[in-house]
Amino acid sequence: MFELRKVRYREVLHVHELNIEAHKVTCILGESGSGKTTLLQLLNEMITPDDGTILYRGRSIAHMDPVLLRRECVMVPQSPVIFSGSIRDNLGMGLKMSARAPATDDEMRESLRAVCLSKELEEAADRLSGGEKQRLCLARALLMSPGVLLLDEPTAALDEATSLEVLTSITGRARAEGISLIIVTHSRSAADLIGENIIYVHQGKIVSREVVSS
Numbered sequence: 001m002f003e004l005r006k007v008r009y010r011e012v013l014h015v016h017e018l019n020i021e022a023h024k025v026t027c028i029l030g031e032s033g034s035g036k037t038t039l040l041q042l043l044n045e046m047i048t049p050d051d052g053t054i055l056y057r058g059r060s061i062a063h064m065d066p067v068l069l070r071r072e073c074v075m076v077p078q079s080p081v082i083f084s085g086s087i088r089d090n091l092g093m094g095l096k097m098s099a100r101a102p103a104t105d106d107e108m109r110e111s112l113r114a115v116c117l118s119k120e121l122e123e124a125a126d127r128l129s130g131g132e133k134q135r136l137c138l139a140r141a142l143l144m145s146p147g148v149l150l151l152d153e154p155t156a157a158l159d160e161a162t163s164l165e166v167l168t169s170i171t172g173r174a175r176a177e178g179i180s181l182i183i184v185t186h187s188r189s190a191a192d193l194i195g196e197n198i199i200y201v202h203q204g205k206i207v208s209r210e211v212v213s214s
């Protein structure tokens with residue numbers, strides 16, 4: 001799905017060759033500052049490489065409209081982005097910004113269930129806890145049913161048990177909808193639980209790539 005060839009971004013990341021498969025859960029592991037977020041940002045053109053090529057479904061992303069690419073490959077950043085208003089307003093915002101049809105309340109509630117967030121749609125989003133805000137952002141992205149979800153430490157604000165529960169649930173939903181998941185995580189146990197492919201980044205280089213046999 002994504003093919004990276006001789007990609008360099010400043011002195012931060014150098015990827016000689018990397019393929020990321022469609023319809024799989026790919027986890028990116030590595031210590032803090034190794035270049036994991038940079039890799040995600042390159043994939044939906046939040047940043048552009050200094051050298052090399054990145055193909056998405058066989059097309060160079062350099063020749064694609066970045067807005068269309070980001071609608072197809074939706075990124076959920078590390079820090080939750082919450083708009084003022086209710087949970088419903090926040091869930092609807094993603095669909096609106098990506099020019100998709102509005103969701104019904106049932107579809108919204110379903111997306112909240114998928115991230116294990118038991119809250120009413122009318123509740124004020126800015127009153128949620130950090131971990132709840134993070135899950136609201138995940139629900140908003142899931143509701144958009146993108147081709148690819150790029151998740152940057154999506155459950156960093158959650159305790160381990162809730163984190164694994166949410167990741168398992170998201171993975172199930174993504175599989176059911178044919179969404180490819182690319183997840184940056186610090187947790188080897190999370191990667192072992194949900195990852196079908198695991199990529200290790202060390203000091204800006206891909207040091208290994210592991211296919212997990214089920």
Ligand SMILES: Nc1ncnc2c1ncn2[C@@H]1O[C@H](COP(=O)(O)OP(=O)(O)OP(=O)(O)O)[C@@H](O)[C@H]1O
Nearest residue numbers: 010011012030031032033034035036037038039184
């Ligand atoms: N535009 C830039 N110019 C120079 N250095 C940068 C730039 N962007 C990021 N960096 C540096 O590159 C390194 C990798 O950053 P990145 O955010 O990709 O790490 P990470 O693996 O996601 O870390 P963490 O797990 O702590 O989130 C960091 O040292 C960061 O300061």
